[in-house]
Amino acid sequence: MPKRISLTQYLVEQQREHGHIPAQLRLLIEIVARACKRIAIAVNKGELGEVLGSADSENVQGEVQKKLDIISNEVLIEANEWGGHLAAMASEEMDTIHVVPNRYPQGEYLLMFDPLDGSSNIDVNVSIGTIFSVLRKVNNTRGVSEDDFMQPGKQQAAAGYCVYGPQTTLVLTVGQGVAMFTLDRETGSWVLTQKDVSIPEDTKEFAINMSNMRHWAPPVKRYIDECLIGKEGPRGKDFNMRWVASMVADVHRILTRGGIFMYPWDKREPNKPGKLRLMYEANPMAFLIEQAGGMATNGTQRIMDIQPTKLHERVSVILGSRNEVRRVTEYHLEDVEKTSQA
Numbered sequence: 270m271p272k273r274i275s276l277t278q279y280l281v282e283q284q285r286e287h288g289h290i291p292a293q294l295r296l297l298i299e300i301v302a303r304a305c306k307r308i309a310i311a312v313n314k315g316e317l318g319e320v321l322g323s324a325d326s327e328n329v330q331g332e333v334q335k336k337l338d339i340i341s342n343e344v345l346i347e348a349n350e351w352g353g354h355l356a357a358m359a360s361e362e363m364d365t366i367h368v369v370p371n372r373y374p375q376g377e378y379l380l381m382f383d384p385l386d387g388s389s390n391i392d393v394n395v396s397i398g399t400i401f402s403v404l405r406k407v408n409n410t411r412g413v414s415e416d417d418f419m420q421p422g423k424q425q426a427a428a429g430y431c432v433y434g435p436q437t438t439l440v441l442t443v444g445q446g447v448a449m450f451t452l453d454r455e456t457g458s459w460v461l462t463q464k465d466v467s468i469p470e471d472t473k474e475f476a477i478n479m480s481n482m483r484h485w486a487p488p489v490k491r492y493i494d495e496c497l498i499g500k501e502g503p504r505g506k507d508f509n510m511r512w513v514a515s516m517v518a519d520v521h522r523i524l525t526r527g528g529i530f531m532y533p534w535d536k537r538e539p540n541k542p543g544k545l546r547l548m549y550e551a552n553p554m555a556f557l558i559e560q561a562g563g564m565a566t567n568g569t570q571r572i573m574d575i576q577p578t579k580l581h582e583r584v585s586v587i588l589g590s591r592n593e594v595r596r597v598t599e600y601h602l603e604d605v606e607k608t609s610q611a
């Protein structure tokens with residue numbers, strides 16, 4: 270039987286043998302993974318744990334919060350604030366940053382998370398997840414503000430997600446490829462089940478919310494139309510479609526067997542760049558996707574190059590198999606050029 274490698278062993282190896290991560294970052298990742306285990310337990314209890322349903326409150330983005338959104342947020346904060354590895358945290362569910370209280374030591378990292386991704390799937394027993402991104406506080410004077418978080422995704426020290434599905438899987442990058450760990454419920458440990466994850470360059474599977482079709486920009490419409498014509502069209506092949514409506518689950522499928530995921534800008538709210546959030550949804554997923562050989566853009570620009578200007582900034586997202594993302598991005602760039610010449 271092959272040797273079982275735990276998350277701790279994997280991280281120690283990354284730290285000691287390869288020198289890829291400092292001890293504080295290792296501790297941070299282990300604590301996030303432990304928090305995800307607690308969230309997984311709450312998710313699994315469902316109705317029995319009285320964790321389903323709405324919490325009768327709204328987050329800063331005007332979205333109705335589910336009980337699990339709030340529980341997961343609290344679990345992540347409680348787990349992380351005392352360890353001495355963090356300066357502050359930011360979350361989809363909090364208006365502004367949560368600075369590590371004075372009674373605890375301050376560390377040099379900044380943690381961002383979407384505590385519960387795929388909220389509309391909680392009550393219907395479909396895969397959901399937690400997404401996280403880690404930055405280093407560049408300015409090392411005492412005190413921390415939202416400005417410290419305003420770093421492009423390419424500066425992430427680590428990123429990952431945990432998907433609560435038929436299996437509970439933690440997917441991680443520290444900038445040295447992507448590794449997947451499956452939760453062994455009997456021993457309570459994360460076991461390395463795949464390393465050097467690699468996304469096929471080509472795909473025949475797309476993920477997009479088709480109900481928004483009439484609102485899309487022409488390049489997105491063009492790309493999907495071509496997929497739908499299939500063999501008879503310019504692509505010369507038939508495409509399949511999947512849309513879980515939990516980004517974690519859709520990205521997990523793409524990391525596993527390839528595909529393209531899009532949540533593009535649409536004309537219903539023209540001033541809103543997209544639905545998904547840059548700092549704790551798009552950036553960590555873009556980091557994972559690129560580390561697995563894929564590509565992630567907002568249509569015209571690499572997502573991880575975007576300079577954020579606010580914590581809850583939104584962004585248009587196109588990510589997955591390299592050749593498909595490149596194609597959609599080219600369609601956008603051609604469109605920009607056409608409009609500028611008109």
Ligand SMILES: O=P(O)(O)OC[C@H]1O[C@](O)(COP(=O)(O)O)[C@@H](O)[C@@H]1O
Binds near residue numbers: 387388
């Ligand atoms: O309901 P829609 O429009 O299909 O949107 C689904 C998308 O919204 C999200 O659920 C947004 O995330 P939250 O649940 O964390 O707000 C993504 O996970 C998913 O891809």
Ligand SMILES: [Mg+2]
Binds near residue numbers: 385386516
């Ligand atoms: Mg989300």
Ligand SMILES: [Mg+2]
Binds near residue numbers: 338383386388
């Ligand atoms: Mg969420």
